[in-house]
Amino acid sequence: MHNVKEDLLEELISLRKQLHLNPELSGQEIQTARRVVAYLKDCNRSEIIERVGGFGVVAIFDSEKPGPSIMFRADLDALPIQEVNTFAHSSKTEGVSHKCGHDGHTCVVLGLARMLSANPPKRGKVVLLFQPAEEDGMGAKAVLSDPRFQAIRPDYIFAFHNLPGYPLHQVVLRRGSFTSAVKSIIIKLKGKTAHAAEPEFGINPALPISEILQYAALLSNNKPERADFTLITPVHIAMGEIAYGISAGHGEVRLTIRSWTQQQMEELAQKLVVGIQQIAEKYGIEVAYSWTHEFSANKNNDQAIDMLETAAGELALDILHRSTPFKWGEDFGLFTQHYNGAMFGIGSGEKCPALHNPDYDFPDEIMATGILLFHQISLTLLK
Numbered sequence: 001m002h003n004v005k006e007d008l009l010e011e012l013i014s015l016r017k018q019l020h021l022n023p024e025l026s027g028q029e030i031q032t033a034r035r036v037v038a039y040l041k042d043c044n045r046s047e048i049i050e051r052v053g054g055f056g057v058v059a060i061f062d063s064e065k066p067g068p069s070i071m072f073r074a075d076l077d078a079l080p081i082q083e084v085n086t087f088a089h090s091s092k093t094e095g096v097s098h099k100c101g102h103d104g105h106t107c108v109v110l111g112l113a114r115m116l117s118a119n120p121p122k123r124g125k126v127v128l129l130f131q132p133a134e135e136d137g138m139g140a141k142a143v144l145s146d147p148r149f150q151a152i153r154p155d156y157i158f159a160f161h162n163l164p165g166y167p168l169h170q171v172v173l174r175r176g177s178f179t180s181a182v183k184s185i186i187i188k189l190k191g192k193t194a195h196a197a198e199p200e201f202g203i204n205p206a207l208p209i210s211e212i213l214q215y216a217a218l219l220s221n222n223k224p225e226r227a228d229f230t231l232i233t234p235v236h237i238a239m240g241e242i243a244y245g246i247s248a249g250h251g252e253v254r255l256t257i258r259s260w261t262q263q264q265m266e267e268l269a270q271k272l273v274v275g276i277q278q279i280a281e282k283y284g285i286e287v288a289y290s291w292t293h294e295f296s297a298n299k300n301n302d303q304a305i306d307m308l309e310t311a312a313g314e315l316a317l318d319i320l321h322r323s324t325p326f327k328w329g330e331d332f333g334l335f336t337q338h339y340n341g342a343m344f345g346i347g348s349g350e351k352c353p354a355l356h357n358p359d360y361d362f363p364d365e366i367m368a369t370g371i372l373l374f375h376q377i378s379l380t381l382l383k
Contacts, residue, residue: 067121
């Protein structure tokens with residue numbers, strides 16, 4: 001079965017636009033989850049599990065016969081971005097919109113649910129995961145910590161991301177890391193205020209901050225073609241108050257760091273912390289740091305990529321093998337650190353606005369591509 005019925009596509013596109021109209025931020029996906037559950041209740045599934053790792057939803061299609069367990073993941077959350085589009089389904093929520101295509105990802109997996117209702121697995125089980133809080137890197141961790149998810153233990157887990165800049169429907173694959181390991185550090189410096197005319201009587205964080213930025217630049221190469229790729233990006237700097245008679249006595253620096261693998265990330269993070277501590281000691285200033293927004297590298301399993309390649313070939317889809325990972329992070333990476341699986345891309349069109357841009361919208365043309373590809377993977381593994 002290499003097509004999706006027109007009435008099903010129309011139904012899913014309508015639902016996708018409803019989700020786009022009503023976006024919810026990470027950890028707040030209450031109504032989105034309710035819409036997902038309502039749709040799943042009309043599907044011939046074995047079980048629905050709600051509030052998984054927050055507002056996550058799991059649907060299980062169990063053949064009740066021995067066989068592998070295969071999971072497909074979608075993400076539910078939107079971004080804190082003001083939409084500039086003026087079409088009829090533009091976001092009704094001020095300052096929040098679906099600018100990463102999670103509304104589309106969700107409807108692709110709901111479309112798969114409808115196809116599984118009509119063509120249930122012959123053996124094993126198919127599990128559909130609708131994950132909350134992807135954008136802030138908290139959702140996968142919360143889902144993995146949920147005992148109800150731990151009981152499922154999938155043999156393989158798959159997810160896709162729509163990719164602006166690539167031809168419509170093109171399937172983008174990569175063995176090894178698909179996306180980078182990413183995390184952010186918050187560095188707080190506590191010195192001592194003084195009169196701006198007598199800074200020598202205080203400890204101003206300006207010079208330590210400048211040295212931290214220079215040191216971070218030395219650790220960063222931003223050369224994706226290198227196996228030891230590293231990138232450290234300053235994202236926020238603040239110090240003192242806007243008071244022209246006061247030499248600043250405190251400061252804060254926030255950096256985002258990236259590498260291709262988890263091991264490289266651990267080594268890079270350690271080097272960065274040691275350097276920060278040495279700089280703070282040099283200037284006699286107190287320093288404290290913490291980590292936030294952590295995304296594990298997506299470690300694609302070779303066998304899972306073979307399945308994807310076979311499924312895409314069965315559907316006569318154009319396949320591109322990327323030579324380097326993507327530099328952005330994706331919370332699905334944490335799942336691939338625990339289970340065999342793979343993330344892949346589907347081209348959103350070469351003229352599609354970039355992800356996280358205020359004029360982006362998920363291209364409904366690729367919805368059938370995602371549904372059919374996921375379904376073909378399940379047919380291949382559970383035949």
